[in-house]
Amino acid sequence: MNFKLKIWRQKNRKSPGKLADYDVRDISPDTSFLEMLDILNDNLIRSGGEPVAFDSDCREGICGTCSLTVNGEAQGPDHPGAVCELYMRKFRDGETITVEPFRVGSFPIIKDLTVDRSALDRIVQAGGFISARAGSAPEANTILVPKHNADLAMDAAACIGCGACAAACPNGSAMLFAAAKVSHLSFLPQGAPERERRVLKMVRAMDDQGFGNCTNTYECEAVCPAKISASFIAKLNREYARAQFRQRLGE
Amino acid sequence: MFKSMIGTLDPKVPPGPLDQKWRNHQDHSRLVSPNNRRKLEIIVVGSGLAGGSAAATLGELGYRVKCFCFQDSPRRAHSIAAQGGINAAKNYQNDGDSVYRLFYDTIKGGDFRSREANVYRLAEIANHIIDQCVAQGVPFAREYSGYLANRSFGGAQVSRTFYARGQTGQQLLLGCYQALCRQVASGTVHMFPYTEMLDLVIVNGQAKGIVTRNLLSGKMERHAADAVVLASGGYGNVFYLSTNARGSNVTATYRAYKRGALFANPSFTQIHPTCIPVSGDYQSKLTLMSESLRNDGRVWVPKRKEDRFKASNEIPEAERDYYLERKYPSYGNLAPRDISSRAAKEVCDEGRGVGPGGRGVYLDFADAIKRLGEETIRERYGNLFHVYQKITGENAYKVPMRIYPAVHYTMGGLWVDYDLMSNVPGLFVIGEANFSDHGANRLGASALMQGLADGYFVMPNTLPNYLAGQMGKRPSSESPEFEQAEQSVRARLEKLLKVNGTRSADSFHRELGLLLWDKCGMSRNEQGLREALRKIPELRAEFWREVRVPGDEEDYNQSLERAGRVADFLEFAELMCMDALERDESAGAHFREEHQTADGEALRNDENHAAVFAWEFQGEGQPPKLHREQLHFETVHLAQRSYK
Secondary structure (H helix, E strand, O other), X not given: OOEEEEEEEOOOOOOOOEEEEEEEOOOOOOOEHHHHHHHHHHHHHHOOOOOOOOOOOOOOOOOOOOOEEEOOEEOOOOOOOOHHHOEHHHOOOOOEEEEEEOXXXXXXXEEOOEEOOHHHHHHHHOOXXXXXXXXXXXXXXXXXXXXXXXXXXXXXXXXXXXXXHHHHOOOOOOHHHHHHHHHHHHXXXXXXXXXXXXXXXXXHHHHHOOOOOOOOOXXXXXXXXXXXXOHXXXXXXXXXXXXXXXXXXXX | OOOOOOOOOOOOOOOOOHHHHHHHHHHHOOOOOHHHHOOOEEEEEOOOHHHHHHHXXXXXXXXXXXXXXOOOOHHHOHHHXXXXXXXXXXXXXOOOOOHHHHHHHXXXXXXXXXXXXXXXXXXXXXXXXXXXXXXXXXXXXXXXXXXEOOEOOOOOOOOOEEOOOOOHHHHHXXXXXXXXXXXXXXXXXXXXXOEEEEEEEEEOXXXXXXXXXXXOOOOEEEEEOOEEEEOOXXXXXXXXXXXXXOOXXXXXXXXXXXXXXXXXXXXXXXXXXXXXXXXXXXXXXXXXXXXXXXXXXXXXXXXXXXXXXXXXXXXXXXXXXXXXXXXXXXOHHHOOHHHHHXXXXXXXXXXXXXXXXXXXXXXXXXXXXXXXXXXXXXHHHHHHHXXXXXXXXXOOOOOOEEXXXXXXXXXXXXXXXXXOEOOOOOEEEOHHHEOOOOOOOOOOOOHHHHHHHHXXXXXXXXXHHHHOOOOOOOOOXXXXXXXXXXXXXXXXXXXXXXXXXXXXXXXXXXXXXXXXXHHOOOOEOHHHXXXXXXXXXXXXXXXXXXXXXXXXXXXXXXXXXXXXXXXXXXXXXXXXXXXXXXXXXXXXXXXXXXXXXXXXXXXXXXXXXXXXXXXXXXXXXXXXXXXXXXXXXXXXXXXXXXXX
């Protein structure tokens, strides 16, 4: 298969970027999208050009490193799945494919297709954890978790932290990301002691990092490679309202 | 420099009966008081299960920790991709499990090439790991009662594996990432993402720092510390194609080796039998299909070579060879990893492999679907069938999966003593980066157990034993040793950039991978290994003549990163083949064709080779020196493994 690529090239954080045109030829339909970019880069290196910078690591959809917008869709058109799980058989022979980085104000572009997502780490650092010191844990089966809650917690905890939710959101909101973590920990009895602190701090961190607000467009859910449900955003809102209410009561 | 230590290779196993060694050791190890901890700095390289849990726990204890990862966030470390589960001897199933049994299964699974005392401690600690992870909020699978659920895994007759769907590694890593985030917020841990360790600094014979490169800015940095903990993972990517992440590399441990740390058993590499086969020249990685599929899938190839191009449904039952069921009637499709992998290679070598290139065997669910219905199979393995369809475009409910073995894990690593300290004082090595617990073959669900045991529970207890004598001995990063290390790193990067040849680093890496897979992969022989040892230096020389690394040093330069790692793989590969040649026996995943039983099984040589082979760097162009640590089995009796 042959493709025409329009790829965002940007030297660094400060310089302006633009779309550049490339041709790739004789690509097998069983090639993954990222392998197709590897082939392009190999050709560029051999012909004296500058390869395209893009991020990837596990290449099986779990580490959350890859972060491309393909033809306008965060993580590409084969939902649910990360762009590393996208294969060229999904495209038509001769198609023109546009490849851009995630476009979120809180994710500055580093170079070409790579973005800085450390804002997501800072949201978790604000309170996305249970403070359990190693060595102090009680015997595991003394903490009972109803299966239904454990399953819901796991549904939320499956988030791979790629940031596609924010990239797809017209407001650049990281609500689905934060909601997944808040929900995961508040469905579990172990998370109860820090429940209010956690949600208040994480929401404040989200604002501090410059993410936008949620207006329920559900674009986040549509592109999420881990199938995180937007209903967790409602859970976050409830947790937030509850925490604020209790705070006002002085509890 | 460390000659005094080498030669004896004393693992410093504490005295006393096996089940009291760890307790005794803790009772008598030196401690560091809380107000002194904040005066001590510790470097942790890597942020996976081992490094992340170590950094978080040492931070909790009050040490000043610097944690480094080459990824953009500690949450991306490759531990995240582990699927199956984590072992512990809780005996919640009341099926006869015990610490001793977990210890014995692990040491037997490793084909009796690991150190008894370390493995026993691992089995003891495993239960605490489950407690710790539950307290952190890891959403393990539960029964309707709310109690923890278990499943069984290869190499054991009990159900001792705890799991979180098919994403156990992800959930355990996120648990330790969150603990790490808490420490970052409280200021005890300073996180350095996008930072690669490029050299180890040794001052007065002790590991006292590292030289790093910030991958985004290209800036070189020196970090002095009171101790260095390497948790940089395994080297499976030396084969180019493996189930490892693209970035996984040998650089940190190999740089430490070149500074004097011993590299142990580098030839012990695990090949996992159930992965999606290679499909093209540009394939960048191999994807694992969980071992659990072999519970319901039947493995077969056509009996006749000519049939291999036919569609699977055109081959009648009588013309199929269910070779695992035929060769290992009692274990059948659930034969252990090393044995299943070799059997697949064998039938493909005979020309009966299926799919493009003939390197594949069928994993067929037709019988299970007939017996249980498609819905049940979907419930059990739906996510794996989905991944398979994404990658191959085939529907495994209708046609059999095609699978082939792939490099998955490396048991070898830097040599460590009982305290997990290398022969270089102050250099600790944990997780997959060390050699210690899995012998010649790792059992399923044991890697997660080891990483977390080392980080949450071993490091906090053994590191102070060293640190207590190190107060006030942290050197300045302006000292000549740091200067020298930084200069050598700079010189190497400049050399890479200057070659300006015509080939990408990846193209050399691929070539190296093919050579190793062929000569030092699932089975090895003297002639092949000697050939590899001849060809690797040639390839390395060509690399340094022909590689082209575009861009410059002071920039986010992914080509330069990759080229540096490939250059290290090109040196390390030689060490791996040398070790495989020296180990003149078959053991676990290391199968030397010269040493097999009459029916083709691995044949150990306990008399001569019940030992750890640890290699010492002797200078560029010099052959490394071999040291042996004799393995003493006080509790278990060595036996031939049989799965017939």
